[in-house]
Amino acid sequence: MSYPTAEVVACHIWPTGSKVPVTVDSLVLDWGGPVGDRHHGLTMKSNSRQSKHYTKGTEIRNHRQVSIVEATELQDVAAALGITEIEPGLIADNIYLRGAANLTTLPLMTRLVFSSGAVIMLGGENDPCTIAGALVAEVHGITSTSFPKAAMHKRGVTGWVELPGEIKAGDTVEIRS
Numbered sequence: 001m002s003y004p005t006a007e008v009v010a011c012h013i014w015p016t017g018s019k020v021p022v023t024v025d026s027l028v029l030d031w032g033g034p035v036g037d038r039h040h041g042l043t044m045k046s047n048s049r050q051s052k053h054y055t056k057g058t059e060i061r062n063h064r065q066v067s068i069v070e071a072t073e074l075q076d077v078a079a080a081l082g083i084t085e086i087e088p089g090l091i092a093d094n095i096y097l098r099g100a101a102n103l104t105t106l107p108l109m110t111r112l113v114f115s116s117g118a119v120i121m122l123g124g125e126n127d128p129c130t131i132a133g134a135l136v137a138e139v140h141g142i143t144s145t146s147f148p149k150a151a152m153h154k155r156g157v158t159g160w161v162e163l164p165g166e167i168k169a170g171d172t173v174e175i176r177s
Contacts, residue, residue, distance in 0.1 A: 004100075005172050006175065007098050008095060008097060011095055011167055021092050023089055027095065029161045031164060032062070033094075039064055039066075046058040046060050064123070065159065066160065068158075069093040069095070070098070070099075070156060072098075083136075091135055091155070104125050104155060105153065106122055108124050109121060111176040112174070113176055117165045120159040123158050132151070
């Protein structure tokens, strides 16, 4: 069977204590997600996004281990903000793809199978927030609150590691929905 493919443009982590995400040569994924990233871990504390289901701070499965974005979607967001681009890694994405049309709208439980053998299971849209907005504002001088509206349904997706491995720029990924 043939699946749609995309290319990894860049990989990033946002280390705890760092003010901004950093580019890495390779993204090492273990069962907790990208090693060295602030979202790494098998579990996470629930927040406002899970308020319908859990009291804030309840320990739950970490479905937000990895953040993945797509170049064309972010070009649309940049245009809506009146800036030239949203650079790879700027909005705390771990994986910046090119060629995954409509990435943000892929169905839940879509698998991204990387040429290295690593597999990420998608948990759905990564709702835009003012944290990412503040990162864009710092570089491009916009207001942090303008980002969420411009990025709605184009902010990419989150997921978790289904099969550990290593991902590098230039790798290909099959989109298996």
